Amino acid sequence: MNELPKVYDPSAVEEPLYRFWEENGFFHAEPDETKKPFTIVIPPPNVTGQLHMGHAFDETLQDILIRFKRMQGYSALWMPGTDHAGIATQIKVEESLRVNEKLTRYDLGREKFLERVWDWKNQYGSRIISQLKKLGSSCDWERERFTMDEGCSKAVREVFVNLYEKGLIYKGSRIINWCPHCTTALSDAEVEYENQAGKLWYIKYDIKGSDEYVVVATTRPETFMGDTGVAVNPDDERYQHLIGKTCILPIIGREIPIFADSYVDPAFGTGCVKTTPCHDPNDFEMGLRHNLEQILVFNGDATVNENGGKYCGMDRYECRKAVLADLEAEGRLLKIEDHGHNVGTCYRCGTTVEPMTSAQWFVKMAPLAKPAMDVVHNGRVKFVPDRFSKTYLRWMENVHDWCISRQLWWGHRIPAFYCADCGEMTVSKEDVTVCPKCGGTHIHQEEDVLDTWFSSALWPFSTLGWPEKTRELDYFYPTSVLVTGYDIIFFWVARMIFSGLEHMGQEPFKTVYIHGLVRDAQGRKMSKSLGNGIDPLEVIEQYGADALRFTLVTGNSPGNDMRFSTEKVESSRNFANKIWNASRFIQMNLTISHAELPEKLALEDKWIVSKYNGLVKAVTENIDKYELGLAVQKLYDFIWDNFCDWYIEIVKPRLQDKTDKEANENTQRVLCYVLSGTMQLLHPFMPFITETIWQALPHEGKSVMVSKWPEYREELCFKAEEEQVERMMETIRAIRNRRAEMNVPPSKKANVLLFTPHRSAYEAGALFFGKLSYASEVEFLDAAPANAESMVSIVTPGAQVYMPLGELIDFEKERARLEKEKAKVESDIAFVMKKLDNPSFVGKAPEKVVAAEQEKAAKYRELLEKIEESLNALK
Ligand SMILES: [Zn+2]
Numbered sequence: 001m002n003e004l005p006k007v008y009d010p011s012a013v014e015e016p017l018y019r020f021w022e023e024n025g026f027f028h029a030e031p032d033e034t035k036k037p038f039t040i041v042i043p044p045p046n047v048t049g050q051l052h053m054g055h056a057f058d059e060t061l062q063d064i065l066i067r068f069k070r071m072q073g074y075s076a077l078w079m080p081g082t083d084h085a086g087i088a089t090q091i092k093v094e095e096s097l098r099v100n101e102k103l104t105r106y107d108l109g110r111e112k113f114l115e116r117v118w119d120w121k122n123q124y125g126s127r128i129i130s131q132l133k134k135l136g137s138s139c140d141w142e143r144e145r146f147t148m149d150e151g152c153s154k155a156v157r158e159v160f161v162n163l164y165e166k167g168l169i170y171k172g173s174r175i176i177n178w179c180p181h182c183t184t185a186l187s188d189a190e191v192e193y194e195n196q197a198g199k200l201w202y203i204k205y206d207i208k209g210s211d212e213y214v215v216v217a218t219t220r221p222e223t224f225m226g227d228t229g230v231a232v233n234p235d236d237e238r239y240q241h242l243i244g245k246t247c248i249l250p251i252i253g254r255e256i257p258i259f260a261d262s263y264v265d266p267a268f269g270t271g272c273v274k275t276t277p278c279h280d281p282n283d284f285e286m287g288l289r290h291n292l293e294q295i296l297v298f299n300g301d302a303t304v305n306e307n308g309g310k311y312c313g314m315d316r317y318e319c320r321k322a323v324l325a326d327l328e329a330e331g332r333l334l335k336i337e338d339h340g341h342n343v344g345t346c347y348r349c350g351t352t353v354e355p356m357t358s359a360q361w362f363v364k365m366a367p368l369a370k371p372a373m374d375v376v377h378n379g380r381v382k383f384v385p386d387r388f389s390k391t392y393l394r395w396m397e398n399v400h401d402w403c404i405s406r407q408l409w410w411g412h413r414i415p416a417f418y419c420a421d422c423g424e425m426t427v428s429k430e431d432v433t434v435c436p437k438c439g440g441t442h443i444h445q446e447e448d449v450l451d452t453w454f455s456s457a458l459w460p461f462s463t464l465g466w467p468e469k470t471r472e473l474d475y476f477y478p479t480s481v482l483v484t485g486y487d488i489i490f491f492w493v494a495r496m497i498f499s500g501l502e503h504m505g506q507e508p509f510k511t512v513y514i515h516g517l518v519r520d521a522q523g524r525k526m527s528k529s530l531g532n533g534i535d536p537l538e539v540i541e542q543y544g545a546d547a548l549r550f551t552l553v554t555g556n557s558p559g560n561d562m563r564f565s566t567e568k569v570e571s572s573r574n575f576a577n578k579i580w581n582a583s584r585f586i587q588m589n590l591t592i593s594h595a596e597l598p599e600k601l602a603l604e605d606k607w608i609v610s611k612y613n614g615l616v617k618a619v620t621e622n623i624d625k626y627e628l629g630l631a632v633q634k635l636y637d638f639i640w641d642n643f644c645d646w647y648i649e650i651v652k653p654r655l656q657d658k659t660d661k662e663a664n665e666n667t668q669r670v671l672c673y674v675l676s677g678t679m680q681l682l683h684p685f686m687p688f689i690t691e692t693i694w695q696a697l698p699h700e701g702k703s704v705m706v707s708k709w710p711e712y713r714e715e716l717c718f719k720a721e722e723e724q725v726e727r728m729m730e731t732i733r734a735i736r737n738r739r740a741e742m743n744v745p746p747s748k749k750a751n752v753l754l755f756t757p758h759r760s761a762y763e764a765g766a767l768f769f770g771k772l773s774y775a776s777e778v779e780f781l782d783a784a785p786a787n788a789e790s791m792v793s794i795v796t797p798g799a800q801v802y803m804p805l806g807e808l809i810d811f812e813k814e815r816a817r818l819e820k821e822k823a824k825v826e827s828d829i830a831f832v833m834k835k836l837d838n839p840s841f842v843g844k845a846p847e848k849v850v851a852a853e854q855e856k857a858a859k860y861r862e863l864l865e866k867i868e869e870s871l872n873a874l875k
């Protein structure tokens with residue numbers, strides 16, 4: 001047992017303790033048939049990322065669960081790793097190239113560029129891992145994975161080829177969301193919608209071979225060069241006669257058909273819709289239904305391409321201006337209206353997304369979504385809180401095919417191989433060098449890589465060794481719980497569910513524990529642009545990892561956002577100090593080396609033991625139900641109030657009395673039993689301080705983190721004694737309050753007379769009762785005292801208390817003090833009344849001011865009355 005230093009210094013203990021745990025292999029989990037498995041896979045942070053408060057929150061929750069289950073005797077595996085984060089990482093490296101060497105990725109070429117990204121990964125990839133360690137995360141680092149390591153890459157190919165062969169992956173020209181800034185396709189989930197003010201332009205298109213014309217209303221005149229039709233509603237009377245006719249595209253002069261489609265809303269605009277299949281998802285669908293031509297008018301960077309005629313080369317916004325000016329000049333712009341509409345923007349860079357048709361790879365979602373909804377419907381996968389299952393189901397019901405190709409270089413390159421000689425495409429797990437059709441060797445692999453989420457969707461089984469049949473996969477899969485924020489339910493959770501079902505035939509996890517975001521003290525999202533982010537590493541440095549962790553769980557309930565402030569961290573730090581000081585006090589008084597409970601428990605011992613026993617039950621249940629905020633609140637209250645403020649004070653006389661050896665040792669044993677057990681219960685939340693204290697108390701085993709989780713023991717439940725002690729505490733509190741009201745210092749003792757039906761209990765606790773109620777002596781009465789009028793009397797539910805007034809105060813001094821106070825209040829009253837008796841003040845001053853003065857006068861009078869009462873009592 002090491003002696004605890006005077007002050008708790010987290011920075012001195014955290015690193016050595018973490019090393020001690022890691023070197024002893026406590027984080028490592030193996031398949032073990034004698035134990036039940038408990039598995040969590042970490043949401044892999046971006047390999048080049050930095051720990052932010054969101055991670056700290058997410059990891060803390062996972063670490064609490066894993067440490068809890070490990071102590072409960074499970075083979076608890078927390079599988080760690082990082083994500084290659086395609087676009088995020090590529091952009092970082094491109095940016096550094098641009099700034100430092102004035103080069104683009106194209107200057108280097110694919111191969112050289114990828115070498116640079118790997119260098120970057122090797123240089124910065126371990127940063128986030130070492131930051132996770134600072135937090136105390138008990139991941140099994142021996143099993144650390146990376147989404148682009150050999151095994152995960154193999155899993156990706158296996159899945160791609162399997163899905164392709166089942167017809168669930170296809171390559172197609174589809175309309176997709178395109179970010180002109182990131183120059184890549186985006187999945188639906190990567191597009192954020194915002195309402196923007198815009199305009200509705202009314203443009204006149206002539207009908208071929210007649211004087212008639214139609215007017216189309218559009219928010220996007222810059223795409224008109226790609227129009228290949230004009231649509232009207234089949235039931236719209238106004239346009240019946242035009243269906244089947246042709247109109248002429250202004251400026252360009254191309255002829256386009258007028259057709260009917262019930263998608264068109266006759267009430268919107270003029271009821272005539274210009275149809276641009278390549279640049280609008282709804283137009284695209286209409287185009288397919290009516291076999292319209294597809295004309296793409298933009299390049300990847302959203303400049304106009306050669307199909308745009310005279311506008312070729314212009315940026316899309318420049319083009320809009322030019323088009324409108326030309327239409328205006330030709331007299332074709334009939335009307336302009338203000339019009340707010342939903343615009344899609346890129347979730348990464350905020351650029352307005354351009355819908356475009358292009359050749360992309362897709363996962364066919366309908367057949368995969370069905371079973372993924374079933375497992376949530378039938379409860380095989382549960383969301384905590386349950387409301388998120390609705391969010392999930394709603395999204396899955398409306399899911400579109402998943403665009404998985406990205407026009408990036410950093411990522412899993414799509415395993416499709418094209419033969420330059422015969423045009424054959426081969427999708428294969430192995431690299432193809434010879435065309436299986438013609439034997440040609442001019443083979444070129446698909447340029448695109450896969451969406452980052454394609455590999456993270458496989459994370460729960462790829463990290464356990466799939467597609468190999470490993471012991472780990474067999475034992476740890478399906479995993480137990482997934483902990484993540486509500487913001488990635490679609491990106492990640494949904495995709496893991498359908499992938500697990502499809503490739504493993506089993507859901508990837510039983511429970512999805514959803515948490516909210518960490519916001520600043522005012523409730524705002526932490527962001528770079530607001531500059532309101534708090535760096536978790538700085539918090540750890542200043543206050544310790546335990547204080548940060550404790551702050552993040554306090555007040556937490558599943559699914560809800562939390563507010564973070566330095567004040568909260570300070571109060572967590574104060575809590576750590578409180579535990580430290582109490583533990584140190586106990587340790588300094590220890591002479592024993594074993595901490596089992598004594599046979600004979602005093603009344604107050606039974607109280608704390610029973611309270612503790614109840615705490616064990618409550619905390620265990622709360623954690624099992626993911627109510628971590630409730631668990632931690634109960635621990636806090638028990639430690640601060642029951643244990644430190646009461647029990648330690650209660651037993652101090654016994655602890656310091658060395659004459660009765662048995663009583664003294666029993667006290668030590670109860671203190672150690674309860675404190676040691678409480679440190680176990682608190683360990684998942686505050687791993688470092690609890691380990692330090694646990695080690696400093698009598699203990700068995702190497703570490704609190706592999707000690708056995710405390711269990712509720714029926715024989716330690718003492719309800720009657722709990723009530724008795726709490727009645728006495730209530731009496732003590734009442735006595736102290738009354739003494740405080742009377743300004744009696746604790747040093748002034750007084751006789752305490754008790755009239756109570758619970759005499760035996762008060763007698764059993766007389767030693768501490770007398771001390772804590774500042775009694776010179778405690779006496780029991782059989783009836784109310786005869787001279788009650790010269791006593792201070794207090795009524796509490798357990799007992800009636802009487803204290804001789806003369807013992808509490810010095811009559812002469814008190815009288816003098818009260819007389820002085822009386823004089824002061826009287827002069828205050830006179831001062832206020834002078835004002836209120838002055839008609840010019842009352843007449844001229846605002847009503848509010850007069851009322852305030854009247855209120856003052858009333859308060860003083862009340863005070864005066866009380867002083868006079870007290871004076872009378874002294875006579
Ligand atoms: Zn973008």
Ligand SMILES: [Zn+2]
Nearest residue numbers: 419422435438
């Ligand atoms: Zn070929």
